[in-house]
Amino acid sequence: MRHQAMARVAAPASSFARFYGTKRFTEEHEWVDIENGVATVGITDHAQAALGEIVFVEAAELKDIEKGDTIGSVESVKAASDIYAPLSGKVVETNSRLGDEPGLLNEACETDGWLCKIELSNEDEVKDLLTKEAYVKFCEEGH
Amino acid sequence: MTTPLSPGRGIQSDSSVRAATTAGDNGISSSGSAVAGVCPTTIARPRLSPLPFIYLRNLPYNRSSDLQQLLVDRQIRLRKDREDQRKTTAAAAVAAKANLDSDISFETPMHAPALEEDGRHDLLLLVEHTPTYTNGRRNRGVQAISDQEAARLRRLGATYVESLRGGEITFHGPGQLVAYPILDLKPIKLSVRCYVSYLEKAIIATCAQWGVKAITTDNTGVWINDQKKIAAIGVHVQRYITSHGLALNCNTDLDFFKEIVACGLTGKETTSLARELKSLQIDVGRVIPSFLKGFGSTFNRELVPLTETDPDLERRIQEYVRTGTHSLLDV
Numbered sequence: 001m002r003h004q005a006m007a008r009v010a011a012p013a014s015s016f017a018r019f020y021g022t023k024r025f026t027e028e029h030e031w032v033d034i035e036n037g038v039a040t041v042g043i044t045d046h047a048q049a050a051l052g053e054i055v056f057v058e059a060a061e062l063k064d065i066e067k068g069d070t071i072g073s074v075e076s077v078k079a080a081s082d083i084y085a086p087l088s089g090k091v092v093e094t095n096s097r098l099g100d101e102p103g104l105l106n107e108a109c110e111t112d113g114w115l116c117k118i119e120l121s122n123e124d125e126v127k128d129l130l131t132k133e134a135y136v137k138f139c140e141e142g143h
Numbered sequence: 144m145t146t147p148l149s150p151g152r153g154i155q156s157d158s159s160v161r162a163a164t165t166a167g168d169n170g171i172s173s174s175g176s177a178v179a180g181v182c183p184t185t186i187a188r189p190r191l192s193p194l195p196f197i198y199l200r201n202l203p204y205n206r207s208s209d210l211q212q213l214l215v216d217r218q219i220r221l222r223k224d225r226e227d228q229r230k231t232t233a234a235a236a237v238a239a240k241a242n243l244d245s246d247i248s249f250e251t252p253m254h255a256p257a258l259e260e261d262g263r264h265d266l267l268l269l270v271e272h273t274p275t276y277t278n279g280r281r282n283r284g285v286q287a288i289s290d291q292e293a294a295r296l297r298r299l300g301a302t303y304v305e306s307l308r309g310g311e312i313t314f315h316g317p318g319q320l321v322a323y324p325i326l327d328l329k330p331i332k333l334s335v336r337c338y339v340s341y342l343e344k345a346i347i348a349t350c351a352q353w354g355v356k357a358i359t360t361d362n363t364g365v366w367i368n369d370q371k372k373i374a375a376i377g378v379h380v381q382r383y384i385t386s387h388g389l390a391l392n393c394n395t396d397l398d399f400f401k402e403i404v405a406c407g408l409t410g411k412e413t414t415s416l417a418r419e420l421k422s423l424q425i426d427v428g429r430v431i432p433s434f435l436k437g438f439g440s441t442f443n444r445e446l447v448p449l450t451e452t453d454p455d456l457e458r459r460i461q462e463y464v465r466t467g468t469h470s471l472l473d474v
Contacts, residue, residue, distance in 0.1 A: 050334035052336035075309045077336055078310040079379070081379075
């Protein structure tokens with residue numbers, strides 16, 4: 001299952017979905033990158049800055065989840081902050097590098113520091129996510 | 144994720160975090176205090192509600208964790224209700240305007256009740272626990288201490304509990320003032336990092352009232368010097384709502400700390416206000432007024448007893464503490 005999901009995400013950028021598939025965001029300061037029905041999820045650069053030095057990442061469990069469920073947490077400066085599923089589906093993979101290198105979230109949270117991959121069960125939910133412009137505006141409003 | 148940010152601080156805090164991380168890579172310890180400089184110097188919201196507090200003595204740790212979770216769920220639900228109400232009001236206003244435009248006379252909708260976020264459901268729990276060793280989120284389950292070690296701690300007369308807060312193993316017990324602020328970080332516009340820094344400031348302000356000079360160091364918490372820690376911090380944040388918090392040693396039996404590597408820091412010791420001032424009379428009851436003052440001035444909030452602001456909630460909390468059954472989510 002892990003490898004299948006990986007292969008799908010790593011597929012060449014040929015489909016319309018890839019072309020169309022840009023990042024979306026949540027008000028919980030997560031980013032979502034969707035390709036072929038699988039969403040890669042991470043926290044935004046704004047989020048890592050607000051958290052401070054990240055020392056521990058609690059990985060999501062590989063299981064079915066509903067949008068809004070807790071999928072692990074990140075810990076910085078003695079504070080554990082819950083992460084919430086931006087979309088419903090099944091967690092098919094978590095980023096194993098974060099176990100040994102939680103600091104990757106400070107250094108590269110929007111690329112190598114992704115948190116998990118979710119096989120979506122309801123792609124309609126994607127339309128509720130924020131575009132980059134809307135998310136930037138949301139941050140500028142002081143959130 | 145629950146990480147509110149103030150406008151215009153993104154870039155600045157960004158580079159600070161990077162700088163701290165790089166310093167850590169070079170073997171120089173990075174710290175929360177290194178980035179604390181970019182936190183706002185005051186909470187710039189003059190219209191925040193007064194913050195009610197309640198003091199609960201001899202509270203078993205598990206009951207306090209469950210109580211906090213109920214209060215967090217309650218806050219999240221109440222905030223959601225207000226958001227929904229705001230949307231309904233906005234829609235009604237649009238509809239009313241449309242009606243006016245079409246020249247049909249309708250009564251202008253009543254002004255919505257004050258719905259802006261002002262922290263009105265925030266609450267400060269002050270607690271003195273029965274003896275308990277607690278471990279932090281990263282040390283739960285398979286990563287926790289061995290059964291033998293847990294049994295050894297229990298033989299000391301304490302319970303052992305795994306918690307959802309940040310941080311590592313610590314001790315709570317009589318003589319220690321534990322504060323659990325259940326705060327919405329959105330209206331006070333504090334990031335998680337700055338919130339923790341504010342907790343440290345509140346503790347330092349409390350110690351100062353007793354003539355004890357306390358400081359922050361590279362390790363989160365409040366210290367007398369590099370070696371001696373007087374207060375520990377461990378926080379949980381869910382959808383911008385904080386729980387868990389801080390533990391300040393007033394006249395705690397410090398021998399309990401000798402049985403563990405507190406907060407995972409080898410070679411450090413724990414102290415208390417009583418030890419620093421060489422007076423065992425400094426108990427939690429005497430420290431609470433100074434803590435309320437220190438917390439209030441740091442967070443720019445007026446503190447009032449919950450019995451005055453919401454006697455019904457006070458009654459429901461007391462009932463839960465006593466019986467374990469609750470009606471806290473009936474709002």
